[in-house]
Amino acid sequence: MIYNPFQSTILRYVNSSLVLIVATVLALIVANSPLFDTYTTLLGKEVAFSVGRFNFFSHHGHPLTLAMFISDFLMAGFFLSVGLEIKRELLVGELSTAKKAMLPIIGACGGMIVPVLVFWLFCPDSEHEMRGMAIPMATDIAFSLGVLSMFGNRVPTSLKVFLAALAVADDLGGIIVIALFYSSGVNVMYGGLALLMVVIMLIGNRQRVRAKAFYLACGLVLWFLLLNSGVHATIAGVLTAFCIPCTLTRGTTYYVNEIRENIAAFPAYESNWRKDNKPIVLTEDEIHILRSIEVSSDHLISPLQDMEDDLRYPVNYFIIPIFAFASAGVCLAEMSVSNLVSGVGFAVLMGLVVGKVVGIFTFSWLAIKSRVVERPKGASWAAFASVCMLGGIGFTVSMFIAELSYQPLGAEGLAYLNDAKLGILCGSILSGLAGYVMLHLFLPRGEQ
Numbered sequence: 001m002i003y004n005p006f007q008s009t010i011l012r013y014v015n016s017s018l019v020l021i022v023a024t025v026l027a028l029i030v031a032n033s034p035l036f037d038t039y040t041t042l043l044g045k046e047v048a049f050s051v052g053r054f055n056f057f058s059h060h061g062h063p064l065t066l067a068m069f070i071s072d073f074l075m076a077g078f079f080l081s082v083g084l085e086i087k088r089e090l091l092v093g094e095l096s097t098a099k100k101a102m103l104p105i106i107g108a109c110g111g112m113i114v115p116v117l118v119f120w121l122f123c124p125d126s127e128h129e130m131r132g133m134a135i136p137m138a139t140d141i142a143f144s145l146g147v148l149s150m151f152g153n154r155v156p157t158s159l160k161v162f163l164a165a166l167a168v169a170d171d172l173g174g175i176i177v178i179a180l181f182y183s184s185g186v187n188v189m190y191g192g193l194a195l196l197m198v199v200i201m202l203i204g205n206r207q208r209v210r211a212k213a214f215y216l217a218c219g220l221v222l223w224f225l226l227l228n229s230g231v232h233a234t235i236a237g238v239l240t241a242f243c244i245p246c247t248l249t250r251g252t253t254y255y256v257n258e259i260r261e262n263i264a265a266f267p268a269y270e271s272n273w274r275k276d277n278k279p280i281v282l283t284e285d286e287i288h289i290l291r292s293i294e295v296s297s298d299h300l301i302s303p304l305q306d307m308e309d310d311l312r313y314p315v316n317y318f319i320i321p322i323f324a325f326a327s328a329g330v331c332l333a334e335m336s337v338s339n340l341v342s343g344v345g346f347a348v349l350m351g352l353v354v355g356k357v358v359g360i361f362t363f364s365w366l367a368i369k370s371r372v373v374e375r376p377k378g379a380s381w382a383a384f385a386s387v388c389m390l391g392g393i394g395f396t397v398s399m400f401i402a403e404l405s406y407q408p409l410g411a412e413g414l415a416y417l418n419d420a421k422l423g424i425l426c427g428s429i430l431s432g433l434a435g436y437v438m439l440h441l442f443l444p445r446g447e448q
Helices: 005-031 036-043 066-092 098-122 141-149 157-181 188-206 212-227 235-243 252-265 284-299 303-327 343-369 381-390 396-409 411-442
Strands: 062-065
Touching: 005 036, 005 141, 005 303, 036 066, 062 066, 066 157, 066 212, 066 235, 066 303, 066 396, 098 157, 098 343, 141 157, 141 381, 141 411, 157 235, 157 381, 157 396, 188 212, 188 235, 212 235, 212 303, 252 284, 303 396, 343 381, 343 396, 343 411, 381 411, 396 411
Parallel strands: none
Antiparallel strands: none
């Protein structure tokens, strides 16, 4: 069965969400078992990749711990994948025209602004605790699309497109927030060299350099420079993604015609299914034709889409589960109900469960009622609100922002970080369950 790009995206996130759930549950089990000390010791181990005295995984001369390696290096791969997806959506996808992009972008703006306000309202007036205001901004595309997929054909395609585009726009907003508010004082030398590396990649794009290895090598150097510049290193993934070419060297028609000419030149064989499985020895010319078809087919895929496809499995089935396992390990024995009904945990919970749905729905409703955009076709207001509820499932990026917010505070920030993680887990579960129930009640009955 052949899927269009949007269907393939849905299936990819639905399948990866199951792996993400397993990694999260496993982390919670380990963190609340006798293995907890081993778990924390392992995450504190130093990681090194050295040539002589030079360690690539070092920050101002200090080696990265395994936890830092996961959040700074592996997550740069995640943001590279996100950046490629955002660029594709901006060029040819659901964000490529004003008509397509307007509703999800407006909804995403509401889904980022209102949760921050809700966090500010419910969080104690403490400078350190307020560092986490951006935590409930994020929507986890894998989990949200996973819940939506449970209803199959009952969900109008327009709502699936809206949620996917909303999550992509949400990711773009999260990247901007990380770049602007979670960077320390910028080192001029490293920052200047990082800028130079971006310029080199842009020149390569302009000069029609299509080798993925060139951009990956430049991206690795850019990552190291940003790591030591004060700008968060994961931004290297996004900057690299936006420099990767999305066009072909000679255009689509050239390669399609080349494939057709080679197919026409290949000898015709009589079709007999009973004898088709016999061994065949191809001539040198036939092998050359088949290889030419393969090369032309490879050239027909742009470096951007090719790299996005290459990263699909490593990111969704390795990087994100590893990050979830390293981040979701909250020791519940050290928690109490008060951690969830006050302070950072409660502010995050309310930001996700209340702030996200109110922000997304209100901003979207105002835009639709003012005739700036149209409501998704085939969707009632109740069904639309149900999908907005799923926007409160903020796991991966929320966990990431929580670590950026509170880890720099040291021992004091650890308590805030655990409270924030508990709020993220509970808020995401409540938003998912509420969204599921609402969808079950308000979607038209039909085949699932």
